Amino acid sequence: xxxxxxxxxxxxxxxxxxxxxxxxxxxxxxxxxxxxxxxxxxxxxxxxxxxxxxxxxxxxxxxxxxxxxxxxxxxxxxxxxxxxxxxxxxxxxxxxxxxxxxxxxxxxxxxxxxxxxxxxxxxxxxxxxxxxxxxxxxxxxxxxxxxxxxxxxxxxxxxxxxxxxxxxxxxxxxxxxxxxxxxxxxxxxxxxxxxxxxxxxxxxxxxxxxxxxxxxxxxxxxxxxxxxxxxxxxxxxxxxxxxxxxxxxxxxxxxxxxx
Numbered sequence: 424x425x426x427x428x429x430x431x432x433x434x435x436x437x438x439x440x441x442x443x444x445x446x447x448x449x450x451x452x453x454x455x456x457x458x459x460x461x462x463x464x465x466x467x468x469x470x471x472x473x474x475x476x477x478x479x480x481x482x483x484x485x486x487x488x489x490x491x492x493x494x495x496x497x498x499x500x501x502x503x504x505x506x507x508x509x510x511x512x513x514x515x516x517x518x519x520x521x522x523x524x525x526x527x528x529x530x531x532x533x534x535x536x537x538x539x540x541x542x543x544x545x546x547x548x549x550x551x552x553x554x555x556x557x558x559x560x561x562x563x564x565x566x567x568x569x570x571x572x573x574x575x576x577x578x579x580x581x582x583x584x585x586x587x588x589x590x591x592x593x594x595x596x597x598x599x600x601x602x603x604x605x606x607x608x609x610x611x612x613x614x615x616x617x618x619x620x621x622x623x624x625x626x627x628x629x630x631x632x633x634x635x636x637x638x639x640x641x642x643x644x645x646x647x648x649x650x651x652x653x654x655x656x657x658x659x660x661x662x663x664x665x666x667x668x669x670x671x672x673x674x675x676x677x678x679x680x681x682x
Contacts, residue, residue, distance in 0.1 A: 438514060438521070439507055439511065442506065443503070443507060446499060446503055446506065449499060450495070450500055453493070454496050457493055457496055457639065457642065458639065460489065460637065461637050475558050486544045486547060486548075487544040489636075490540035490541075490547075490636075491536070491540040493540075494539065494540050494628075496642075496646070497628075497645065497646040498536055498620060498624070498649065500646065500650055501591075501620075501646075501649050501650045502529075502532055502620065504653075505591075505616060506532075508594045508595060508598060509525060509528050509612070510525040512598050512602070513525065516604070524609035525609070527606055527609040527610040527613060528612055530610060530613060531609070531610045531611065531613020531614035531617060532614070532616055533617070534613075534617065535613075535614055535620070535621055536617060536620070539621050543628065546632075547632075550562075550567075550632065555567050559635060560637055561633075561634070561635040562632050565676060565677070567632070568632075569673040569674070571630060571673075572633060572669045572672050574629075575626040575627060575630055576666040576668070576670030576671075576673060578626045579662045579663060579665050579667075583622065585659065587619045587622035588652060588659075588662060591616075591620055591623050592652075597616060597619075598612075601615055601616075623652070624649050627645055628645070631645065648661075648665060
């Protein structure tokens with residue numbers, strides 16, 4: 424990779440605008456799906472809402488697709504600076520097909536979050552089997568909710584969080600350190616960056632079980648918090664504040680459980 428003239432900022436070139444518009448379309452479609460699904464759930468009869476559905480293969484697939492689409496809706500906006508920078512650097516380094524390379528980078532990123540979605544779907548299945556999650560996909564157990572909050576809060580203060588967040592917060596540094604040429608390299612870089620993002624946000628996503636997996640306000644709040652962690656210039660302040668709030672909420676839930 425050429426380093427002496429590599430761009431440190433993303434210019435609004437035609438390629439950049441095209442890539443940005445494509446990301447906006449994908450994220451908008453994912454949010455449209457989530458809103459439509461949430462509206463459909465709200466319109467269900469109360470009896471159906473209170474009844475657990477059997478985990479058939481088709482239902483597992485439906486839940487898996489829901490998680491996968493939700494992860495794209497939540498995470499792709501925060502990955503946009505990295506994706507736009509990759510497109511610019513790929514073009515600067517004369518990658519034979521920078522547009523295809525960018526698509527492969529995004530594909531690698533999405534593959535990692537899709538694997539996370541498979542694990543999350545399996546976790547939801549097991550939690551429902553143990554009667555720890557309601558048919559509305561929300562924790563029904565105070566110890567479970569408190570445990571997730573406290574664990575997520577502690578992780579926000581951990582060195583593993585620091586390491587993963589450092590790679591997510593510095594797109595230019597990531598590209599400089601992990602650049603791989605060619606289309607295969609683009610896919611590998613997307614997988615690599617996706618792995619750091621999962622490491623950074625894994626336990627934040629588990630908060631969905633506390634607030635409700637299909638609670639649009641909770642989904643949007645976590646997505647905004649993830650974005651703020653990555654783009655605000657305050658370094659570790661945001662994750663530490665979030666961690667403190669989560670730990671406090673978890674302890675309060677144990678001490679003063681809701682009726």
